[in-house]
Amino acid sequence: MRNERHDRGDRFEAPTYEKVKAKESDLDYKNVELLKKCVGGQGQMFSRRRTGLTAQRQRLLKNAIKRARHMGLLSFVD
Amino acid sequence: MSRTYEIMYLLDNNAVRAGWNEAKAAATGLVVKHGGKVLSARRWDERKLAYPIKQRRRGTYLLAYCELGPDGIATLRRELDLTENVLRYLILSAEAVPAQELELTLAESQAGFVVPPPPPEDVPDVAEREAQREEEGEMEEIPVGELAEEEA
Incomplete structure (x- = not known):
């Protein structure tokens, strides 16, 4: 079976996402509004590709999301 | 310390x-x-x-x-x-x-x-829950319609 998209010369275009702008001090579990932007509709964390954060900041974000979930500020699953 | x-x-x-x-x-x-x-x-x-x-x-x-x-x-x-x-x-x-x-x-x-x-405490009452369920039901129907169009 021929790949029509390939024959047309279409290239795969990676989707672009709005980058998350956050200072290290912003990546706190109390900053719920920011954390909500970094999780999907079902409450899953966005990857680094999606958030555009550095590895260090993504780790701070991960910890902040997990802490917020524990305190009932964010949902685990929606 | x-x-x-x-x-x-x-x-x-x-x-x-x-x-x-x-x-x-x-x-x-x-x-x-x-x-x-x-x-x-x-x-x-x-x-x-x-x-x-x-x-x-x-x-x-x-x-x-x-x-x-x-x-x-x-x-x-x-x-x-x-x-x-x-x-x-x-x-x-x-x-x-x-x-x-x-x-x-x-x-x-x-x-x-x-x-x-x-x-x-804002406990959702039965009517509210049913309304929510209906909403969810509608949301599920939309993708089905889209799929049908693509196939056609």
Whole structure:
């Protein structure tokens, strides 16, 4: 079976996402509004590709999301 | 050596309704009991929980900064686990107490400061739940329609 998209010369275009702008001090579990932007509709964390954060900041974000979930500020699953 | 810690409490609204100052004193009193010193304590927020905890749908958050030794932390955790009015807690080490926290604590301790009482539990009634279910049902139908169009 021929790949029509390939024959047309279409290239795969990676989707672009709005980058998350956050200072290290912003990546706190109390900053719920920011954390909500970094999780999907079902409450899953966005990857680094999606958030555009550095590895260090993504780790701070991960910890902040997990802490917020524990305190009932964010949902685990929606 | 004692360290500075940030402690966030999630308090039961039923306890808060009986009196905010009493609820706050009970929570911060535990730190003192385990050999600590409370540097600041204030109401952070009252909000709807992301998921029910011990059948509670709303709760009040208390943010405190304390100085406590390492042995105190272990015993404090054990006691907090057993305290019914504390639904959840989070203890983190902190570099220092933010200046803003001290101000807000001072503002809360002033005589004129009124802590708003927590609103009643908003348990969704049966009609509301059914409306939600219908909405979800509609959402599921849309992708099916799109698929059918693509196939055609």
